[in-house]
Amino acid sequence: MNQPTSVHRPKGAQLVSDRAPNAGLMTQRSCYARSDLNSRGASIRRSGTRDTRRQLAVGLGLLATFACACFPAFEDRPWLVDEPRVLGIRSTIAELRPSSPVQLEALVAAGDGTSTGPVAWSYCTQPRRVEERTGVTQSCAADQDLAPLDAPAVVPADACARFGPNPPPVEGEGPPRRPADPDGTGGYYLPVRAQAEDPATGAATQAFGAIRIHCDLAGVTREVFDAYQDQYRFNAHPGPVAVSDDSVPPPLDLQRAPLSARPGEPIELFVHVGAETASENFVVYVPREARLVEQRENLHVSWFVTDGELEHSETRTSNAAPETSLSTTWRAPPQPGPVFGWVVVRDTRGGMAWTDFRLIVE
Numbered sequence: 183m184n185q186p187t188s189v190h191r192p193k194g195a196q197l198v199s200d201r202a203p204n205a206g207l208m209t210q211r212s213c214y215a216r217s218d219l220n221s222r223g224a225s226i227r228r229s230g231t232r233d234t235r236r237q238l239a240v241g242l243g244l245l246a247t248f249a250c251a252c253f254p255a256f257e258d259r260p261w262l263v264d265e266p267r268v269l270g271i272r273s274t275i276a277e278l279r280p281s282s283p284v285q286l287e288a289l290v291a292a293g294d295g296t297s298t299g300p301v302a303w304s305y306c307t308q309p310r311r312v313e314e315r316t317g318v319t320q321s322c323a324a325d326q327d328l329a330p331l332d333a334p335a336v337v338p339a340d341a342c343a344r345f346g347p348n349p350p351p352v353e354g355e356g357p358p359r360r361p362a363d364p365d366g367t368g369g370y371y372l373p374v375r376a377q378a379e380d381p382a383t384g385a386a387t388q389a390f391g392a393i394r395i396h397c398d399l400a401g402v403t404r405e406v407f408d409a410y411q412d413q414y415r416f417n418a419h420p421g422p423v424a425v426s427d428d429s430v431p432p433p434l435d436l437q438r439a440p441l442s443a444r445p446g447e448p449i450e451l452f453v454h455v456g457a458e459t460a461s462e463n464f465v466v467y468v469p470r471e472a473r474l475v476e477q478r479e480n481l482h483v484s485w486f487v488t489d490g491e492l493e494h495s496e497t498r499t500s501n502a503a504p505e506t507s508l509s510t511t512w513r514a515p516p517q518p519g520p521v522f523g524w525v526v527v528r529d530t531r532g533g534m535a536w537t538d539f540r541l542i543v544e
Contacts, residue, residue, distance in 0.1 A: 261486045261495035263522070266292045266380045269486055269536070270526045271391025276533040277369075277417040279396045280341040283334060288376040289536045290387070293488050295522045296538045299381040303331040305338070306373040306390075309345050309362060318373045318390050328375065337372065342397035346370040361400070367477065367531045368466040369394050394532040399467055409474055410467060418459040420481060420527050421535030426452050431507060440540040443514040448493075452509045453483055453525045461499065461529065479530040483508050487523040487541075489515045514543045 263269075270289035278284055290297040306322035307329050314320060321327040329338075342348045343361075347370070350359040362370055371392035379386045394417060399410050426432050427441050431454040443449050461481060465474045481499045485492055493511040515521070521541040528534045 261484075261492045263291045263486050263488050263524070264293060266290060266297060266378070266383070266385045266387045267486075268376055268378060268387055268389035268391075269484070269524055270534055271374065271376050271389065272419065272534040273393040276419045277394045277396050277531070278337050280337050281339045282337050284331070284337050284393065285333070285335070286331065286374060286376070286393070288378060288389075288391075289524065289526065290376075290378045290380070291486060291522070291524050291538075292380050292382070292385075293522075294382060295540075296524070297378065297380045297382075299379050302377040303335070304328045304375045304377075305331050306375075307338075307344070309350070309359070312360070322373065322375075323390075331374065337393070337395060341372050341395045342370065345372055346395060346397035347400035348397065366466075367464070369531055370397050371395065371532065392532065401469075402467065402472075406467065406472070406474065410465065413465045413474065415462060415464050417464070417529070417531040417533050418462065419533040419535050420455050420460050420529050422456045423525065423527055423535045423537045424454045425523070425525055425537060425539040426454065428452065429507060429509070438539070440520075440542045442542045442544060443512075445514055445516045445518060445543055448511050448513045450509050451485070451512050451523075452507050453485075453527065454507045455481065455527055455535070459533075462531075464531065477530075479533075481508070482528045484526045484528075485510050485512075485523070486525070487512065487521055489519075489521045490541075490543075491515075512541070514541070518543045 267290070268288055269291050270287075272287055274285045274287060275282075286301075286303050288301045290299070290301070306318050306327060308319050308321060308327040310316065310319045316323065319327065338344070340351065343350055345362050347361045347364070349361060352358060364370060372395050373390055373392050375388060375390050377386065377388040396416065399407050402410075424432055424438065425441075426438065427449050429452055432438060441449070441451075461479045463476055463478050465476050467473075468475050483497045485495050485497075491513040493513075495510070497508040497510055499508065512523075519542075521543060523539045523541060524536060525539070526534065526536045
């Protein structure tokens, strides 16, 4: 895989959590380097007169358990897309076993809409160390310990040993590593990196995400193991997804016309999610109780626009109110013209769906 020689550091490129997939791409917008090489290990590129020495925020949730390798700087408009940003990373199949074929997709947004340029993929070959609190291990973030995921790609055969509950491989003379702990849904995640370039401007951006890998339960009785095999339902992505200015769900398989607003006018935007896979039930093993417990997924929605103001950029469902339509209020900018928007929907187990939409201010 060809590595870009320079990487533009957008304000909002983000990383999906491998520990809290429902959190999605964090709203932490920039993270400044503490050395000449930032903790992502990428080169610096100047955009106009600005030195864009910014680190990609760390966060495939993919919530707060993903933290930056340096001190984060928070901004009050995490939803604003004013330069290329990776808003979503997923595998086409939401949950995969090791050695399964995998196809990856990225949502790359820019000021003039969704970018359709090529994306180069790679995955981390080493897990985080116990003392690390970053989204991926530092060596992976610094362009080391990465392997290409060229088409046709497969999930590494040893993914459950490197990132799951199986005994990790012994490498070198260092102390043996402990198996990874699952997240709250019993899941494990393979960190992947997307490198994209906007074909219109040539600006490059990258982000890390995570794909959910299915590993067998370890350290349980045969009875629990067999029950889990029988009852566990592999995750599916939520969707399809559509955006409208009406609480009544539109046909989700039709391309909708742009929404319109007057300058400065607030309008309520609704995201509608197909009900069949919106929030699924699944079982998770609880070690302290040595039994399986049924849970239900929640949905987490992130909104992004190129102009105007969003009242809420993050909305979510709960088990008590498993809606398939969620809303936010967008206020149009004072000047007329087109505005591009995106919505990314994630479920508790790392499933993800997205769509773009257009608004016309006139």
